[in-house]
Amino acid sequence: GIQVEQSPPDLILQEGANSTLRCNFSDSVNNLQWFHQNPWGQLINLFYIPSGTKQNGRLSATTVATERYSLLYISSSQTTDSGVYFCAVDLDFGNEKLTFGTGTRLTIIP
Amino acid sequence: GAGVSQSPRYKVAKRGQDVALRCDPISGHVSLFWYQQALGQGPEFLTYFQNEAQLDKSGLPSDRFFAERPEGSVSTLKIQRTQQEDSAVYLCASSWGLALNVRDTQYFGPGTRLTVL
Numbered sequence: 001g002i003q004v005e006q007s008p009p010d011l012i013l014q015e016g017a018n019s020t021l022r023c024n025f026s027d028s029v030n031n032l033q034w035f036h037q038n039p040w041g042q043l044i045n046l047f048y049i050p051s052g053t054k055q056n057g058r059l060s061a062t063t064v065a066t067e068r069y070s071l072l073y074i075s076s077s078q079t080t081d082s083g084v085y086f087c088a089v090d091l092d093f094g095n096e097k098l099t100f101g102t103g104t105r106l107t108i109i110p
Numbered sequence: 111g112a113g114v115s116q117s118p119r120y121k122v123a124k125r126g127q128d129v130a131l132r133c134d135p136i137s138g139h140v141s142l143f144w145y146q147q148a149l150g151q152g153p154e155f156l157t158y159f160q161n162e163a164q165l166d167k168s169g170l171p172s173d174r175f176f177a178e179r180p181e182g183s184v185s186t187l188k189i190q191r192t193q194q195e196d197s198a199v200y201l202c203a204s205s206w207g208l209a210l211n212v213r214d215t216q217y218f219g220p221g222t223r224l225t226v227l
Binding site: 031033035040041042043045048086088090095096097098099100101102103 | 205
């Protein structure tokens with residue numbers, strides 16, 4: 001099956017810092033989503049981004065489908081950004097089951 | 111509008127008991143998914159419905175796991191004769207489906223944390 005790897009596995013930053021999270025996948029994908037899982041366990045949609053670049057406030061994401069990777073950028077980090085960030089992909093046009101990456105645990109220190 | 115809701119939020123079961131977990135998807139969403147998330151891991155796919163049809167159940171770990179969505183809206187995940195290894199968070203997600211690009215975005219519920227003693 002497809003392999004989805006994220007790096008770094010853990011990241012500790014001071015409030016206000018910027019960060020880049022990476023997601024590599026081993027096969028062509030139909031869909032890619034980025035999620036933030038907050039400390040209470042809720043998975044929050046950040047981006048639906050099978051290709052190209054999107055921005056939403058302090059967050060932006062870029063997927064280069066031909067090179068099989070995606071990047072999530074977080075600028076001016078806040079403590080509320082803490083949690084685990086997952087990328088997830090689906091392979092099949094018509095079956096949207098997601099395969100999740102290994103996750104990046106982000107901790108923002110005040 | 112309302113998001114995906116799940117109940118109960120927490121469930122403690124004795125080994126061997128049967129449990130039923132409920133998912134209310136976003137109104138109008140065609141696709142519904144169940145995932146299992148073990149502690150410290152990412153969610154893993156269990157099963158997928160399009161309306162009332164269960165199109166993929168390849169992720170169900172054993173025949174003790176059963177899911178249904180009889181009227182194409184609310185879904186129930188049932189686990190029979192629970193075992194300790196079933197302890198996990200069970201997440202439900204829904205989407206508009208129909209393979210219409212951004213309409214495939216999956217929205218997740220808060221999960222049910224199952225602990226089997």
